[in-house]
Amino acid sequence: MQLVYKEVPMEFLAALPEGIKYVQKQGRDFLVIEQLYCRDGHSLMADHVRMHGEPSIRLDARIGKKRGLMFVDAFWGSHDKLYSFLPGEADLQSITEAWCPHCGVSLMTERHCTYEGCGSDQAILLHLPGGVNRILVCAKHGCPDHELVIQRLPEEITRRIRKINYFGEFHDDMFKGI
Ligand SMILES: [Zn+2]
Ligand SMILES: [Zn+2]
Numbered sequence: 001m002q003l004v005y006k007e008v009p010m011e012f013l014a015a016l017p018e019g020i021k022y023v024q025k026q027g028r029d030f031l032v033i034e035q036l037y038c039r040d041g042h043s044l045m046a047d048h049v050r051m052h053g054e055p056s057i058r059l060d061a062r063i064g065k066k067r068g069l070m071f072v073d074a075f076w077g078s079h080d081k082l083y084s085f086l087p088g089e090a091d092l093q094s095i096t097e098a099w100c101p102h103c104g105v106s107l108m109t110e111r112h113c114t115y116e117g118c119g120s121d122q123a124i125l126l127h128l129p130g131g132v133n134r135i136l137v138c139a140k141h142g143c144p145d146h147e148l149v150i151q152r153l154p155e156e157i158t159r160r161i162r163k164i165n166y167f168g169e170f171h172d173d174m175f176k177g178i
Helices: 155-162
Strands: 020-025 028-033 045-051 054-063 066-072 081-083 096-099 108-110 122-127 134-138 146-149
Touching: 045 066, 146 155
Parallel strands: none
Antiparallel strands: 020 028, 045 054, 054 066, 054 096, 066 081, 108 122, 122 134, 134 146
């Protein structure tokens, strides 16, 4: 699959919410999650597991019958993940359930996914610094829907950010020589 590249809206870059940074690599714009918390304030960032050179997001996760740690790429729109367990082939059609790896609080919330053909009614809720802004990720395995809920940001801009997804050829080769 081709890399689907979408420009980050200027209006968003001018008022980046805390916990998200902007990086440019090879002339392309990327948003990177810098800090995320569970609702009780535990950091979900894993400094020791880096993906594309940045700390990843660590979750305690269950996919089907398998449970373990899941590390998610902090690049917004990348869907790269690492697992401490091997999800079974059949499990990949199911819902990912997630918990805070520190306190065990559930990160699940009810949310109907409007992505074509998905229809999941569960999402993973992650908190940005400050306790108001949030990220919602559809819990259906393989669904690319992810949403940024930012206070005081026009809906038009959050809608455009939601559509930033990188598929397929998003790998370290892109970052060679940087
Ligand atoms: Zn926690
Ligand atoms: Zn979905």
